[in-house]
Amino acid sequence: MKTIIEVVSKSYDKHLEKVYGSAESAKFLGKPRMSIYNIYIFDFFFSVYSFFRSSLSWDDRNKPKYVFVNSRFKDIICSLDREHVVVMGGITDVLFCIRNNIKFVWIGYLVKAFDIYHYYGRDKSYIKALLLLERITCSNNRRHVFLWEDTLKVGASLACLFNKNKFIDTVCIQHGLLSFGSDLKPDGAVSNFNFFINSSQNKFFSNSSEKNSCVIGLPYDILIKPPLEKNIYLVGIGSSTSLIGNSMYLYSLWVYTKIQKEFIKSGCKVYYRPHPTEDMSIYKSFFLNIETAPKKNIFSASLSTYIGFNSTLLYEAGFFGNITIGINPSEASQYISDFDTSLTIDEKDINQIVKKLNQYIAKKNKPSLQKETINKRFLRCVNAVDL
Structure with a gap:
């Protein structure tokens, strides 16, 4: 022992x-x-x-x-x-x-x-x-x-x-x-x-x-397939104790504020979904709506659009039939995505994000839901x- x-x-x-x-x-x-x-x-x-x-x-x-x-x-x-x-x-x-x-x-x-x-x-x-x-x-x-x-x-x-x-x-x-x-x-x-x-x-x-x-x-x-709503969720990547991690976190907040402006102009309701490691005193000053409800409740309420960098929540959202948009950073990043999203967009093209999403929805290309239950x-x- x-x-x-x-x-x-x-x-x-x-x-x-x-x-x-x-x-x-x-x-x-x-x-x-x-x-x-x-x-x-x-x-x-x-x-x-x-x-x-x-x-x-x-x-x-x-x-x-x-x-x-x-x-x-x-x-x-x-x-x-x-x-x-x-x-x-x-x-x-x-x-x-x-x-x-x-x-x-x-x-x-x-x-x-x-x-x-x-x-x-x-x-x-x-x-x-x-x-x-x-x-x-x-x-x-x-x-x-x-x-x-x-x-x-x-x-x-x-x-x-x-x-x-x-x-x-x-x-x-x-x-x-x-x-x-x-x-x-x-x-x-x-x-x-x-x-x-x-x-x-x-x-x-x-x-x-x-x-x-x-x-x-x-x-x-998530057993019920909810309706598609005009809700936009920005997925927080979490803060870090390291210098590199913190710089990426601050960069993500900057990108998300740009995205928030684009979708508010189009009439969508935009929520920021913080990572559990984040400090509320920092992110609450950047966003109009903060969503901290259990993720299962959010997924069950409606199909929405989730936008973010490489994160588990972004993967989960796509897994349950939501539209997901992956952001490609403007410079080399340690956060390399190893799963597919519905759409991807470069940080420099953020002003086109609403147009790209509307085109995607018009084609009705929606991800399929998981059919095998967790018990199985x-x-x-x-x-x-x-x-």
């Missing part, structure tokens, strides 16, 4: 170093403040909890086959037989499980146990946490642990813990499209298997093959890795 926690700690250090630019900044900015008394109290209560929780583990015959680490993939979880599913997570996850009658296991202690080890050098609680998770999860029957990441505290801990366990398969369900130009280690590099959104994601993994990966598509369904796609991929 000592080897495992050292591997997780070093891997997390490398991840933070890429995010913040240096090891020193990563340690300073990422370190949570905890007093020694706070650590002692946590160690004591967690020791008591782990002792009693270990005795309450399920019998092997009753352990669900599919273990989801948090409730991020709600459509997949709810599409499965409740008898075969359990969610491991925190407060928001337990509420989801209660509403949907799904088994739940609390693992809210894992992050704090990791922090105490990683930043304060005390490994007692972290080792106990991993041993407890191993006891709760392991079975003599094959099980799948589904992660949305394996580079952060929880995902890296579980991926490393079960990496060589012959009865536990760790599967990273990709939550976004990977792109060239990023120095970050891609999620899925530590897991045993990967479920990709798009087949193009294979190229980011040197050992990717049909035996350890499958294209699941987007992890949710999920089970197809599970069966593929079970072979």
